[in-house]
Amino acid sequence: MSTQTLFNVAVVGATGAVGEQILRLLEQRNFPIATIKLLSSARSAGKTIEFKGRQLTVEEATPESFRGVDIALFSAGGDVSKALIPHAVEHGAVCIDNTNAYRMDPETPLVVPEVNMDKISGHKGIIANPNCSTIQMVAALKPLYDRYGISRIIVSTYQAVSGAGSRAIDELQRQSQEVLSGNDVKPDMLPVSSLPVKHQIAFNVIPQIDKFQDNGFTLEEMKMIRETQKIMGDDSIEVTATCVRVPVVYGHSESVYVELKKDFDVQEIKSLLSDAPGIVLVDDPSTQQYPLATDAAGKNDVFVGRVRRDLSNPRALNMWIVSDNLLKGAAWNAVQIAEYIAIPQS
Amino acid sequence: MSTQTLFNVAVVGATGAVGEQILRLLEQRNFPIATIKLLSSARSAGKTIEFKGRQLTVEEATPESFRGVDIALFSAGGDVSKALIPHAVEHGAVCIDNTNAYRMDPETPLVVPEVNMDKISGHKGIIANPNCSTIQMVAALKPLYDRYGISRIIVSTYQAVSGAGSRAIDELQRQSQEVLSGNDVKPDMLPVSSLPVKHQIAFNVIPQIDKFQDNGFTLEEMKMIRETQKIMGDDSIEVTATCVRVPVVYGHSESVYVELKKDFDVQEIKSLLSDAPGIVLVDDPSTQQYPLATDAAGKNDVFVGRVRRDLSNPRALNMWIVSDNLLKGAAWNAVQIAEYIAIPQS
Known part of the structure; x- marks a missing residue:
């Protein structure tokens, strides 16, 4: 009973x-x-x-x-x-x-x-x-943090329009059809609906998500920096972010460079990621397997691939992190x- | 005469x-x-x-x-x-x-x-x-190199399909129309026409340009690393690259983090870029002005913006570099x- x-x-x-x-x-x-x-x-x-x-x-x-x-x-x-x-x-x-x-x-x-x-x-x-872009990154980096410690993160994002709401999805689809039909595009809401200047997102990328702060970073970038430190509970982690909107409907992708505090083995990193909750390792260059936004869409997991040691800093590695921004994000x-x-x- | x-x-x-x-x-x-x-x-x-x-x-x-x-x-x-x-x-x-x-x-x-x-x-x-992605980056970094020296570059790219030739442009347009019409997409040539696995590029981003090398980097990424050192004539510059194809027709965009060897002033960097041959500074957050692929298409210049000092490393800065990959590239x-x-x- x-x-x-x-x-x-x-x-x-x-x-x-x-x-x-x-x-x-x-x-x-x-x-x-x-x-x-x-x-x-x-x-x-x-x-x-x-x-x-x-x-x-x-x-x-x-x-x-x-x-x-x-x-x-x-x-x-x-x-x-x-x-x-x-x-x-x-x-x-x-x-x-x-x-x-x-x-x-x-x-x-x-x-x-x-x-x-x-x-x-x-x-x-x-x-x-x-924030969506922070969640998938810290979920993927947590197993590395626990095992090696993290001193520095440099991330560039490739963020889907659905992060700006349903109207931004409509906007991307409408603009895309206009471009394909050879018509002029009249941007209506991106990058930030409440700001005066609008830019085309169809067949373009926009290096602005949310408003600019006085330091030249956008609010989205500052969210990634501050939230990562708060969630990890470690203000000593240095984070730099460049957040970019791309013409994708669902799924944020991230190019992440991370410096660890200890020596590591790439295979061990892959094992840690494979075993981590909520993480799926998709990483086989020989068969061209890596995470893709179109594959992540509709799934709850965070997908990680392109894991490789940096060629100039042996304590650093590069990775590619993808997740559905409306779901895990x-x-x-x-x-x-x-x-x-x-x-x-x- | x-x-x-x-x-x-x-x-x-x-x-x-x-x-x-x-x-x-x-x-x-x-x-x-x-x-x-x-x-x-x-x-x-x-x-x-x-x-x-x-x-x-x-x-x-x-x-x-x-x-x-x-x-x-x-x-x-x-x-x-x-x-x-x-x-x-x-x-x-x-x-x-x-x-x-x-x-x-x-x-x-x-x-x-x-x-x-x-x-x-x-x-x-x-x-x-x-290589196209190298040209625009070194053109923008040269004035900084001459003035301050460069120790490290970490770049993530947002590369247009025209870099893979006319067929890739047709592929993006065809796939985009298929997605908008609600039809299935059959990828035909990207990321690498000579390799067996193809991925959708419409409304997606693909973290592979050219073939994978044994070190886990792609050939495109290795080109950016080696060519940068050769063109600058300085093998001590550490370069890390992640090269990504995005659904853009013309114009590569790049998120570049660069560590300089000397202290710098952001306004001085902007002046150097404004005065540099072939470089156009487009950098006014207050009016949401930054380089965009759609603006760079058809022009010979390299456009630079989003210039900002790194928040954790005072000798580092972030910038956004865009150029028409078929022209300057x-x-x-x-x-x-x-x-x-x-x-x-x-």
């Missing part, structure tokens, strides 16, 4: 690209749900979404929406999180926040379960889900955290 | 993506041509190409084709260069080779005019044009060399 605790769950941003994946994963994982509430902005309220065979109506998210909610998953932008999470916490909900709002708050754990699941239990009502990482809260012994 | 020496010119690979650009530039630059011979494989022989308003017939390239030729520009693949250049040299032609055939030959100068034009005069009949660099030979005092 067994009993199962069931939870009242709220999904904020239920109609967005990440919210959609969260709902799909909650179904697929058979998450122990008593009731589920789909919340959104006023604009999307009234839409219906199918969940476990039932049509659910999306409601506008308000401070009162969280009365009786046990677990709330937020992915409706930083402003919505900042406005509503304090109310949700007051109503007793544990909030898993996909936005940048609380990530660097010293009171809020920033969690990638494969790296620092132990931090979840110290939460004060909020657990932050890291967002929805799956959040649902993993929710599962830990629901079933902490797992 | 003045006299002008006119040259008998041969273009080998005249029907290819680079050959086409060489012909356009020879016209545009009003190169001092007495006669011009368009050469190709037997397959393309017989085609006609317009040059300065006249229809020229493409002939099959044979050892005898170079009788009487003064300057021969080769861009028909390494095997063709290896087979024909010795004959062309024997016939007295100066050969400018766009392929990998002679680049690392110690007898052959490897030239980017902005970097080491002085090496041209020492040629023994062959001058090698470097191939045809324009070759025509610059040809101009130097024709008019050495320029």
Whole structure:
């Protein structure tokens, strides 16, 4: 005989690209749900979404929406999180926040379960889900960090448009068709919808994700730097990032150079990666096997390949890390955290 | 009163993506041509190409084709260069080779005019044009090298499909249309046409350009490492490269991390780049201005932006370098060399 605790769950941003994946994963994982509430902005309220065979109506998210909610998953932008999470916490909900709002708050754990699941239990009502490009990198680097220590990371990213939401997917498809048809392209939302200048993403790459900071780095690049240090719990790790949007729909790819603190053997690195939770090693140059965004799309794992020792620094190696930015980079990482809260012994 | 020496010119690979650009530039630059011979494989022989308003017939390239030729520009693949250049040299032609055939030959100068034009005069009949991804990087780094010295370069590339020839452009366009139409994609030639495994390039990125070497690097990556040292004339420069094909038609982009040997000021770096020949600084975060492949396409210059000091290493900086791979990366660099030979005092 067994009993199962069931939870009242709220999904904020239920109609967005990440919210959609969260709902799909909650179904697929058979998450122990008593009731589920789909919340959104006023604009999307009234839409219906199918969940476990039932049509659910999306409601506008308000401070009162969280009365009786046990677990709330937020992915409706930083402003919505900042406005509503304090109310949700007051109503007793544990909030898993996909936005940048609380990530660097010293009171809020920033969690990638494969790296620092132990931090979840110290939460004060909020657990932050890291930035998509950070999650896949730290998940892949954690086994190396534990074994050798890491002194320096230099990463260049190849990030999919879905990281900028459903509208950016439409934009890429529309622009691509325009170019193929020989028409002029009128960029409408990338690189940053709230900024005045727009650039073509179809058949182009844009070296800007999020706004520029005074130091010349973008906010996305600063997220990779600061979040990596916080998740690893080691501010001594030096991180440099260049974040680039590429015309890919799903799946972020990353070219990562990493300097270790101890001597290593490449085969041992590959074994560590093969054995690591959530990591799939795809690395066989002889058969041209390496991770590809198109292969990673729709999967929860982080794929690693092109592992090779640096030719000039024997303590450094290069690798190629790919994962679906909407899944491990967002929805799956959040649902993993929710599962830990629901079933902490797992 | 003045006299002008006119040259008998041969273009080998005249029907290819680079050959086409060489012909356009020879016209545009009003190169001092007495006669011009368009050469190709037997397959393309017989085609006609317009040059300065006249229809020229493409002939099959044979050892005898170079009788009487003064300057021969080769861009028909390494095997063709290896087979024909010795004959062309024997016939007295100066050969400018766009392929990998002679680049690392110690007898052959490897030239980017902005970097080491002085090496041209020492040629023994062959001058090698470097790899496209190397040319734009060394052109941008040369002013920094001269002023501060360079100890280390870590580069990740975002390379256009036109680097793999006209067929790869067709492949990207065909695949893109198939994906947009919801059809299955059947990859046909990328990443390497002569290797068995093909991967989708539309809405994807492929971390393989050219064949894998035993050390886990691809030949393209090794070209960037070795050619950079040879062109700079400094084997002490440590170079690491990860070369990636992206779904862009024209224009390679590069994320470059560079460690200098001396302290520097970022504004001084920007001034050096602004003043450097062949370099255009496009770097204004406040108005979201940085180099883009779509802006570089069709232009001869190398565009540099996103120049920023590294946050953890004060002697390092990051930059974003973009250029049209068929122009400065191939045809324009070759025509610059040809101009130097024709008019050495320029």
